[in-house]
Amino acid sequence: MKAIVCEKHGPPDSLVVKDLPSPRAGAGEVVVSVRAASVNFPDVLIIENKYQFKPPLPFSPGSELSGVIKEVGEGVSGWRGGDRVMAFTTYGAFAEEAKIEATRLARLPAKMSFEEGAAFVLTYSTSDHALRDRAALSAGETLLVLGASGGVGLAAVEIGKALGARVIACASSGEKLAVCREHGADETIDYAAEDLRDRIKTITDGKGLDVVYDPVGGLYTELAFRSIAWRGRLLVVGFAAGEIPKLPLNLALLKGASVVGVFWGDFARREPKQFAASLRQIAAWYEAGKLRPHVSQTFPLTRAAEALKLMAARKVKGKIVLTVP
Secondary structure: OEEEEEOOOOOHHHOEEEEOOOOOOOOOEEEEEEEEEEEOHHHHHHHOOOOOOOOOOOEOOOOEEEEEEEEEOOOOOOOOOOOEEEEEOOOOOOEOEEEEEHHHEEEOOOOOOHHHHHOOHHHHHHHHHHHHHHOOOOOOOEEEEOOOOEHHHHHHHHHHHHOOOEEEEEEOOHHHHHHHHHOOOOEEEEOOOOOHHHHHHHHOOOOOEEEEEEOOOOHHHHHHHHOEEEEEEEEEOOOOOOOOOOOOOHHHHHHOOEEEEOOHHHHHHHOHHHHHHHHHHHHHHHHOOOOOOOEEEEEEHHHHHHHHHHHHOOOOOEEEEEEOO
């Protein structure tokens, strides 16, 4: 099989395409013939050795895929060869075949394409865990989504609407915000051209934000937190801007507010029953037409470096997906 391989840590151009032996399924594992694999920001970090999980070299990046089961290992029940699946892998998805723990699989809905399936689990389950579990977002509350045109951002916009919240989407261009409106955002803020705090004050009539969903970090985190309402919740999802912000904690005290960490990978590992329930919920929302994965571009697997460079430059709207013939 062909695979994209990180032999030494570095930028996307340092990746190589190699022919490797096909994997074999061990106990509790399956081998999936990959049809599509999505590109996520952690994939950029992991090849540069900047992610919290550090696989030994050499390895294939890629944390999310869809495809067809090729082989089922000993002790695996409920799955068989030919089943259409989607899965998260932490790494290893950028290959024609991938060996995966059976507990990391989900069935691909009948109406869902392989491209949509590869763009579904990580982003939507992350945002579902963040908004329903960690923030307890309820109908009628106001949700601000930073970096709203990205994969997890658009997922948060759609799930916020599914929960009955008023959603304010923030992004750095009118083009990106147009995509957010297509996915249900009630209000938008171009934080490259508008004053974030002034716009929040105007949109909320001075009441502030109930929940801030922040996968970006950097300077906008504190600005959004200063606009949070009494008992508001700031969701710390990631740091796509590259800078981990330092918040004045007196703000949390004065507003009775919470700073809430969202570590989806450990949630899925530590709380498998809750993770399975999350997958069932987002699948139900998809079947009901409330969730629509936005795949803005596709590349063949061998052009993974190009896709990763677009992600690193924050030029992606929704998700980029690599496809395997």
